[in-house]
Structure formats: C-alpha cells, structure tokens
Amino acid sequence: DANLRKLCKSLAPTSVRVLFNPLFSQNSKGQTTKKAGNTKMDCNTHDMTVKLWEQFYEFIKYVGWQLSIDFTNIHRTPTNEWDSANAQAFLDYAQKNEIPIPDFQFGNEPNSYASNYGLDTQSPSQTVIDLQNYHTLLSHYPPYKYSTVVGPETTRPTSSTKYFNDFLASGGCNVVDEISFHQYYRNNDRDHPTYHDFLNVSIMDLLVDQFTMARKLMAGNNCNKAIRLGESSSVSGGLDNVADRFVAGFLWLDKLGQCALHAITRVYRFNVWGGSYSLLNRTFLPNPDYYLTLLYKRLVEGYTFNASSNAPYIRAYANCAKPQGYKLGALVVYMVNVKDEPVTINLPQFSGQAVDVYWFTSGGEDVLSLAIRLNDVLMDSSGKNDISFTPKSIQDSIEMPALSYGFIVIPEANVEKCRDQPPTTTPRSRALVTKHYEFSRSTGAALEM
Structure with a gap:
C-alpha cells in the first residue's frame, strides 16, 4: 500500500519492536509449562514464515526504520532452561542475510506469564540467568x-514492583545495557476507564510515580542504568472509540514530555496499527495521535528543560527545537490544556518575540472525534497527500484553545544549550539540564495575567 509506506516513512528515523514469542510456534520442539485452569492462551496463531519476514523486512528497509528484536523466555527445555532454538534460527538467518539489528530486548512482561499465557512465571533470578x-x-x-x-x-512498576526489585537484586542490572518496562495508565479489565481518564492530571501523574518508583528500586540495588519504555500506550487492552480518538493525545503528549524530563531513552508506542490505540486505523489511515507524533518528531530534539505552570490543568514541557526546521538556539514548548476554557500563555523570558504556534483541537463536536484540526484547519485524513503543518505566527498574546494540546516555537530564543547542540542530536539522546522556564496562563478568553 503506497499510502501506508508514505505514512510510515514520514515517521523515520525510528525503531520498530518485533516480538518473537515461541509460545505460538507450531513447529517448535521446546517445552512450555501451562498453568491449569487458565483459558486465555491461544496457540492457533501462525508462524512467521521466511517469505512473510522478507516482505516485512523489505517494508522496514523502505520506510527507513531500525529493528529492535525481542525474544521471550517463555519456551523452556525439560530442565527449565531457556530454549533458544527459535532465537538461534532467526539469528542464523539474520546474520546470513546481513540484517542490521542494533538493539535486542528480552522478555514480554515475565511477571505476568500466569495471567497472560496461563504459564508458570519464571523467577526473577531465572530471568537473570536467561539473560546471561x-x-x-x-x-x-x-x-x-x-x-x-x-x-x-x-509491566509498569506497580504490581510488578517485587519482580522488578528481585530482578535487580539478583544481578539484573549487570546483564542489561538499559532497564526497560512497559507502561499503561489504566487496565481495561480492572480499572473500567472512560475518556475522562485521558483528561485527568492525576492519571497523568501516575507515570511520574512509576518513574520515581523505578529509580528508587534501581538506586537501592546500585543500578545506574538508563531507562526505556519497551512498550507503552494509554490503556492496557485498549479502549474502543476512545484510545484512537482526539482525546488520546492528551495522555500521549504528556507522556512524551515526562519521558523527556526523566531522561527516558526511548518510548515504544504500542502500536502502529491494529487494536484500538494505534497510530493508523485498520485501513492504514492516520488517527489523531499520528499527526501529533509526526509533528513532535519534526519539532522536538536535543536538550530538555524544566518548565513550570501555575495551574494544574496546564502541563508544559520544553526542549530545543529541531534545527532542520528552525535555526540553532530555537526553543519549543509543548503543552496540554485539559480544561474546557481557553487560556492566555505568557512567556516572560521571551517577551515581545514572535512565536509559531501549533494548536491541535478536535475536528468534531467533542474530544471523541476521529478528526483533528491544526490551528482550526481540518487535517487531511485521506493519506494521499503529503502532510504539512502550517504554524500560526504570533507576536502579542498567545491564546491556547480549550481542550487542546500543541506546540509553541520561539525561533529567536537563542538558548545556549540549543545553539551549541550538534544538528544530529536525536530525541532519545536528550540530557537533563537545570535551566528553568516559567509559563503563566489565565483562564477565560483573552485574559492577561
């Protein structure tokens, strides 16, 4: 599909996680330990054939994505060692065909094998041995x-805290280059989420709590490794007619800001297509989060700065602006406004400077719309045309619409850290710096602080 190729190529450079789960391999001779009484396991899926892989890899090469291969330790030998036969077969093939793989992950929520697959969970110490x-x-x-x-x-550092801590205590930090976990704000089966959760700053703060818990456990085990989110979205299991709508962008942009602020190296969004929280719909056309993700990648790069707000319903983050779109020294502020009122944004450090604003609002009657507007212009969702984002240039008061999210770029900010950063600095190599920017706002239309 030419449109699919174009849409995916626009997201490059990026990395795609490919999970090899030998539990579902019909031809494997390894053993699994099935937990009696669990009905969630489905072994009727199909193997990844060489032909299917070749088609997939040709697509990956065309769109310019890197591979991150994830093997699980689900399949065991009769002596309960990790059965690496599937991994060896793939690595033999990959090496022979000169497939570059800069990144390997290991595991797929090992603390939840019982609930996810009906299998006995491998102990944290055994997972460390498997990684060795x-x-x-x-x-x-x-x-x-x-x-x-x-x-x-x-899974996220809440129910998985003991497993995560025991993994580190068993020497887990010494067998990985980065610590990774999965993160969802809500669980569809347990939490009964609604669209209101996507506008709730207390839900947004759950991610902060989880990062804090992970860092605390790592510090307690003398682990000074970087953290990445190996899989992440809004609601585990998805949320039909909500997680793929305009409202999903509030949690998504806030997550990107928090990950930058906490020096998370990579965020793997689950998923590109399929399910109810994908960037592309089932016909491979953009959902609202696709436009938000694409603009984020076009604008945000390099150093992260602390940004503060004086109202809880406004979340603000700041990074260097990408030099491919703006000159070195430019600053980009990205924000979410979860209140049903417009606000006036003041940038006291850059008073009088012209700024470019990119405000996303719902393209329909409410936040559950599948359509999205940029600066009041409906985004083309046909997938046939190149996607462009035209900013609105402002020099006086900056008004952020009600229930919106987006970006403010200050082209002439002349921030030293942004001026001196190399043009090739990537978002995942962000470093935390201590510079603090304050942003004030007032409720109501066109009000001044």
Missing part, C-alpha cells in the same frame, strides 16, 4: 555481539 545465556548466544554472532540488550520488560 542471551548474551552468550549473541556473542557467537559477530554482527550482534555488541548490540544493545535491554530488559526485563516487566
């Missing part, structure tokens, strides 16, 4: 022996 064997396996493949290895890919 994983490194040994990769060392036999020259193209991949120095690739990054991340894990343990547990």
